[in-house]
Amino acid sequence: MDDVIGDMGPSFLGSRLKRLAERMQAGAMSTIADAGLPLQPGHMAVLAALRGGAMTIGQLARVIGISQPGITRSVGQLAKLGIIADVHAADQRTRCVELTTAGHAAAERAATDLWPRIGMAAEEVIANLSGPFMAQLAAIERALDEASIAERAARAEPGGLRLREYEDALARDFHDINVQWITSMFSLERTDREVLENPRARILEPGGAILFVEAPGLGVVGTCALQKTGASSFELTKMGVRESARGLKAGEFLLDATIARAKAMGADPLYLLTNQKCAAAIHLYEKLGFVHDAGIMAQFGARYERCDVAMLYAGDRQKEA
Known part of the structure; x- marks a missing residue:
């Protein structure tokens, strides 16, 4: 049977992409239904965005990249389902929403099982693409x-976090992951910009390292760096994990791997600087062997205006304490 849209080539590119999107979303819809969630594919981005906390309609439109009317429509549907609810906003003309208890449960289930499965299915579809874009579209359709x-999502098995080394193609991930968490609580400082915009010159060339954690179906979800600050001293810095990976223990996996790398590099001391607002991260640091240290604060704490917590790696003995 002839394929009218396919045969028309680039002239019908918009129609072909729309058709492809409908096929992809139909598969996602079936997977969502099988998971027992009363949601639609169009709801997923709103769900993912609100995992980080309450947002206004305008903020949701900006971070998702679609129109405010489209966001308003999805928000209304999710509110009827009891997934999100309005919260007080300083400007009464602005609507602000957040996940309900049911919404948080749905988001956690989606993040730990549903999104990885759909992502793995999509990765499988595009795994062998090469050549001109139109040929790639045809290959996706054949797949x-x-x-x-x-069908692919049903047989996918999420799990298996993987460590990745720095490469220039991942520089944007290193930048964006860190900018996201820093700006959500603080302001970017000059030292942040210097490192995030020049990771090779500021981290790697002086003898440091940058690691990433990748989750099946989600891609690169976290990063952490070791910055050399002395003959053998290293700062564990610029550690961040995307909201999409919350619940996968990606942060613990990454921190454990970074500590192991620091040991292999002969780091002495290994320390970090943070802020008490980062309570969850501090708890993780304590769990994996870091202790609060006044000496580290006195020696290195002035590097960041936001620093009010300094920690020193005390080794396995601290983890066992």
Whole structure:
């Protein structure tokens, strides 16, 4: 049978992309239904965005990249389902929403099982693409003819976090992951910009390291760096994990791997600087062997205006204490 849209080539590119999106979303819809969630594919981005806390309609539109009317429509549907609720906003003309208890439960379930499965299915579909873009579109369509997103997602098995080394193609991930968490609580400082915009010159060339954690179906979800600050001293810095990976223990996996790398590099001392607002991160640091240290604060704490917590790695003995 002829494929009118496909045969028309780039002239019908918009229609072809729309058709492809409908096929992808149909598979995602089936997977969402199988998971027992009363949601639609269009709701997923709102759910993911609100995992980080309450947001206004305008903020949601900006971070998701669609129109405010589209966001308002999704928010209304999710509110009827009891997934989100309005919260007080300083400007009464602005609508602000957050996840309800049911919404948080749905988001956690989606993040730890649903999104990885759909992501793994999509990765499988595009795994062997090469050549011109139109040929790649045809290859995706053939792959979906062989097995839909829903079929591929059903057989996917999320898990298996993987460590990745720095490469220049990951510089944007290093930058964006850290900018996201820093600006959510603080302001970017000059030292932040210097490191995030020049990771090779500021971290790698002086003898440091940058690691990433990748989750099946979600891609790179976290990063952490070791910055050399003396003959053998290293600062564990610029550690961040995307909201999409919350619940996967990606942060603990990454921190453990970074500590192991620091030991292999002969780090002495290994320390970090943070802020008491980062309570969850501090708890994780304590769990994996860091202790609060006044000497580290006195020697290195002035590097960041936001620093009011300094910690020293005390080793396995601290973890066992």
